[in-house]
Amino acid sequence: DAGVTQSPTHLIKTRGQQVTLRCSPKSGHDTVSWYQQALGQGPQFIFQYYEEEERQRGNFPDRFSGHQFPNYSSELNVNALLLGDSALYLCASSPEWDGKIYGYTFGSGTRLTVV
Amino acid sequence: GEDVEQSLFLSVREGDSSVINCTYTDSSSTYLYWYKQEPGAGLQLLTYIFSNMDMKQDQRLTVLLNKKDKHLSLRIADTQTGDSAIYFCAETPGKIIFGSGTRLSIRP
Numbered sequence: 385d386a387g388v389t390q391s392p393t394h395l396i397k398t399r400g401q402q403v404t405l406r407c408s409p410k411s412g413h414d415t416v417s418w419y420q421q422a423l424g425q426g427p428q429f430i431f432q433y434y435e436e437e438e439r440q441r442g443n444f445p446d447r448f449s450g451h452q453f454p455n456y457s458s459e460l461n462v463n464a465l466l467l468g469d470s471a472l473y474l475c476a477s478s479p480e481w482d483g484k485i486y487g488y489t490f491g492s493g494t495r496l497t498v499v
Numbered sequence: 500g501e502d503v504e505q506s507l508f509l510s511v512r513e514g515d516s517s518v519i520n521c522t523y524t525d526s527s528s529t530y531l532y533w534y535k536q537e538p539g540a541g542l543q544l545l546t547y548i549f550s551n552m553d554m555k556q557d558q559r560l561t562v563l564l565n566k567k568d569k570h571l572s573l574r575i576a577d578t579q580t581g582d583s584a585i586y587f588c589a590e591t592p593g594k595i596i597f598g599s600g601t602r603l604s605i606r607p
Contacts, residue, residue, distance in 0.1 A: 388541075417594065426503075426587055426597035427542070440594050474541055476595070488595060490534075492541040 388413075388491035390475050396497045397465050405460040405494045409477030413489065415439075416458040418450060419474040421493070427474055433458055434480060462496075470498045503598035505588055510604045517575040519601045521588030524569060528590040531564060533573045536585045536600070545573070545586075580605050 389408040397403050409416050415434045419427035429442035433452035447463045456477075462469055472495050476488040503523045511517045523531065529550055534542040548555045548562045548571070555562045561574040571588055585600040 419597075424599075426599045427595075429594050429596065432594055442594070476542075488532075488544065490542040490544075 388475055388477050388489050390473075390491035390494050392494060393492070394495045394497075396499060398499055399465055399467060401465050402461065402463045403465060403496060405462075405473050405475075405496070407458045407460070407475030407477075407491060409456050409458070409475075410489045413477035413479050414456050415478045415480045416452055416456065417476045417478075417488065418458070418460045419476065420444070420469075421472040421474055423471070430460070465498045467498050470496060472496075503588055503590055503596055505586075505598040505601045507599065508602050508604070510606060511578050513578060513580060513605050513607055515578055517573075517578045517582065517603055519573045519575075519586050519588075519603065521571045521573075521598055522569055523571060523588070523590040523596075525590055525596075526566070526569065530591045531562075531571050532587075532589040532591070532595065533560075533562065533571075534587040534589060534597075536587065537583075542587065575603075578603075578605055 387410050391406045417432040418430040421427040430444050431441040432439050436452045449461045452458045472493040474493045475491045478488045505521045530547050532547045533545045535545050536542050546557050559576045563572045583605050585602050587600045588598045589595045
């Protein structure tokens with residue numbers, strides 16, 4: 385049983401460009417969350433998708449957007465990249481039972497470097 | 500506000516016990532988690548404790564929860580070199596909020 389799969393594993397982009405990161409959740413999981421982890425920091429919550437809608441959002445600008453597809457996979461898009469967007473982007477999936485969330489499973493992340 | 504705090508570093512001798520501490524802020528958190536992150540890797544869920552429990556033991560891991568003080572701790576018994584990693588405490592008021600992580604290093 386595959387866990388959470390993220391692609392690509394590494395990416396280098398230039399300032400001002402746009403990037404799309406992809407995530408396939410663990411089988412049986414329908415909720416996907418995205419996190420940004422800067423070097424030496426804990427992961428910061430970007431947003432969460434459930435039933436193809438953004439359900440919660442952290443303190444990130446509108447340059448960060450996402451999408452969830454009917455098969456529960458998800459994309460994270462970042463526009464107008466800044467040097468400060470360089471980080472490890474983590475996707476986490478979980479099942480949703482009775483409106484509560486148990487047991488997030490994390491992918492290995494996409495390392496984005498903006499130059 | 501949302502803030503999970505941990506000490507940044509812990510160094511222990513191989514074979515000793517490690518205790519990693521964390522304070523959190525949201526008393527509505529349903530679950531509290533401990534995650535492990537090894538270099539270049541994603542986060543691995545180590546264990547969790549439900550908010551109505553005081554203690555949970557899972558092999559070498561013991562989690563203690565003091566809801567009154569909003570204090571969570573993770574004890575690793577018989578610490579091994581493979582336990583070297585960054586350990587994150589996290590609370591779940593709907594979404595997971597992580598601390599900055601405690602880097603555990605093991606000395607011989």
